[in-house]
Amino acid sequence: MPDAIPALKSHHPGKDILAETPAYDLIELFFFAYRDFVSDPDRILDEYGFGRAHHRVMHFVSRNPGLTIAELLDILRITKQSLNRVLKELIEKDFIESRMGTADRRQRLLFATPQGRELALKLAKLQTRRIMRALSDMEPEAKDLVSQYLLRLIDPDDSAHVKHLVFGPEET
Amino acid sequence: MPDAIPALKSHHPGKDILAETPAYDLIELFFFAYRDFVSDPDRILDEYGFGRAHHRVMHFVSRNPGLTIAELLDILRITKQSLNRVLKELIEKDFIESRMGTADRRQRLLFATPQGRELALKLAKLQTRRIMRALSDMEPEAKDLVSQYLLRLIDPDDSAHVKHLVFGPEET
DNA sequence: TGAGATATGTCAACAAGGCTGACATATCAT
DNA sequence: ATGATATGTCAGCCTTGTTGACATATCTCA
Numbered sequence: 001m002p003d004a005i006p007a008l009k010s011h012h013p014g015k016d017i018l019a020e021t022p023a024y025d026l027i028e029l030f031f032f033a034y035r036d037f038v039s040d041p042d043r044i045l046d047e048y049g050f051g052r053a054h055h056r057v058m059h060f061v062s063r064n065p066g067l068t069i070a071e072l073l074d075i076l077r078i079t080k081q082s083l084n085r086v087l088k089e090l091i092e093k094d095f096i097e098s099r100m101g102t103a104d105r106r107q108r109l110l111f112a113t114p115q116g117r118e119l120a121l122k123l124a125k126l127q128t129r130r131i132m133r134a135l136s137d138m139e140p141e142a143k144d145l146v147s148q149y150l151l152r153l154i155d156p157d158d159s160a161h162v163k164h165l166v167f168g169p170e171e172t
Numbered sequence: 173m174p175d176a177i178p179a180l181k182s183h184h185p186g187k188d189i190l191a192e193t194p195a196y197d198l199i200e201l202f203f204f205a206y207r208d209f210v211s212d213p214d215r216i217l218d219e220y221g222f223g224r225a226h227h228r229v230m231h232f233v234s235r236n237p238g239l240t241i242a243e244l245l246d247i248l249r250i251t252k253q254s255l256n257r258v259l260k261e262l263i264e265k266d267f268i269e270s271r272m273g274t275a276d277r278r279q280r281l282l283f284a285t286p287q288g289r290e291l292a293l294k295l296a297k298l299q300t301r302r303i304m305r306a307l308s309d310m311e312p313e314a315k316d317l318v319s320q321y322l323l324r325l326i327d328p329d330d331s332a333h334v335k336h337l338v339f340g341p342e343e344t
Numbered sequence: 345t346g347a348g349a350t351a352t353g354t355c356a357a358c359a360a361g362g363c364t365g366a367c368a369t370a371t372c373a374t
Numbered sequence: 375a376t377g378a379t380a381t382g383t384c385a386g387c388c389t390t391g392t393t394g395a396c397a398t399a400t401c402t403c404a
Contacts, residue, residue, distance in 0.1 A: 022296035023303045024235060026315070028338045029322035031228070034206050035249065036327045051360060056203070063196060069381060077207060082362055084382065106371045106380045124194035131195045134324035138317070143198070145314055146321050150201035152306035155208045166200045223389055241352060254391055256353065278351045278400045 040130060041123040048093075048119065053086045055123060061096055062112040062120035064165070068101070069108050075165070095119065212302060213295040220265075220291065225258045227295060233268055234284040234292035236337070240273070241280050247337070267291065 041055055048054075060075055061067050073080055087110075090096040095116035101107030112120060135143055154162050164170070213227055220226075232247055233239050245252055259282075262268040267288035273279030284292060307315055326334050335342070 021300075022293065023300045024296065025319055025338050026303050026322070027231075027296060027299050028235075029319060029326075029334070030206070030209060032330070032334050032338075033322040033325040034202070036330070037202060037325060053361060059199075063200075070379095078361085079363065080381075081364085081383080085361075088382095101380090104372070104380080106369095108381070121194065124196065124199060127199050128193070128195045130325060131198050134321055138321065138324070142317055142321060145311070145317050147197055147201060149306055149310065149314060149318050150198070150205040152310070153205040153209060153302060154201075158204070158208070162201070162204050166197050166204075225390060242350095250390085251392065252352075253354080253393085257390080260353095273351090276351080276401070278398095280352070 037127065037130060040126045044119075044123060044126070050089075051086075053082070054090055054095075057083070057086055057090060058095060058112060058116055058120045059124070061110045062117050065111050066109045068110070072110065074161075090116070209299065209302060212298045216291075216295060216298070222261075223258075225254070226262060226267075229255070229258055229262060230267060230284060230288055230292045231296070233282045234289050237283050238281045240282070244282065246333075262288070 038052060042052070045051060045055055050058075056076060057072065060072060064071075069080065069083070073083060076083065087096065087098075091098055094113050097111045097113055098108045099111065101109050135146075151159055151163060151166075210224065214224070217223060217227055222230075228248060229244065232244060236243075241252065241255070245255060248255065259268065259270075263270055266285050269283045269285055270280045271283065273281050307318075323331060323335060
């Protein structure tokens with residue numbers, strides 16, 4: 001992916017301010033926060049014999065009933081072989097159901113079973129608890145600001161897609 | 173894209189207010205943001221025959237000269253066997269140097285070589301570019317707010333340690 | 345001084361979850 | 375009818391995590 005270099009105009013002669021001082025704090029906090037954020041569901045997933053890959057698939061399918069394989073691959077950014085391995089297990093264990101597409105019968109439309117929705121919800125609530133604890137006692141505009149920041153961190157090419165996925169069709 | 177928001181009204185009022193409504197937006201944005209955030213360094217690491225594990229080790233050693241094995245293990249939360257595999261490669265390829273401890277000669281103190289510091293800095297600048305692009309045009313207090321949020325997302329048991337690692341010894 | 349405790353290194357085996365390449369099938373679109 | 379598309383599958387490989395067992399050097403303390 002080619003990077004779009006943000007042209008910030010503050011030019012002290014010969015020095016590129018942006019590349020100059022690494023934002024070590026945000027880099028490292030992002031690492032630690034993500035490390036703990038994904039660790040919550042792990043214990044529960046273990047009980048089911050699932051891993052993080054299963055979680056991701058279940059989450060997005062549960063949140064987007066009728067999701068196709070191609071769309072899921074685009075979200076996860078993995079190969080179809082990798083996806084297929086975990087997806088097969090989720091279908092066998094009855095957490096996800098795969099139906100033939102109606103408009104295009106080559107497609108497989110994925111749906112979470114009641115069992116799948118229940119587990120996905122359970123894990124989402126766990127992570128929500130951490131998120132809400134972090135937001136508590138912060139300024140009320142914090143949530144929107146963090147949300148905006150995370151969205152802007154995403155590859156610009158993909159941010160519209162993500163925005164649509166996360167927030168649904170925009171009314172504007 | 174349909175949604176599957178479970179219509180839930182509290183069965184036991186007051187019991188689990190926190191787990192009530194999943195924060196799907198922040199959960200998913202965090203996933204997408206992290207996905208892209210770690211993807212930047214990957215291309216460069218490839219050229220060196222390194223992976224993400226090497227990056228994490230090099231980063232924290234470069235940032236904390238004299239780091240011990242035990243401290244590094246505590247940061248990364250992996251086993252010493254996993255660490256040793258990548259660490260051995262980094263030492264062989266002269267990106268990291270291991271010296272015997274002075275106070276305690278059982279310890280190994282880790283230092284990045286000039287080559288190691290250079291690569292770590294290169295990768296940090298790459299990630300900083302993304303971080304700064306996201307922050308540009310946002311309110312000036314955004315950075316501190318995001319930083320505060322990420323810190324609060326970390327396990328409370330560990331947040332003091334992380335704070336110290338990231339921001340250095342606090343004067344207050 | 346001698347007995348643990350501690351810090352690290354190492355061997356071996358295994359598992360999860362990425363990857364590539366090749367090929368098969370069904371279905372759609374022209 | 376033909377080529378493109380969506381998916382499935384086999385086979386093998388890589389990275390990076392895991393557990394368990396054991397070795398060595400060094401420190402600490404009774």
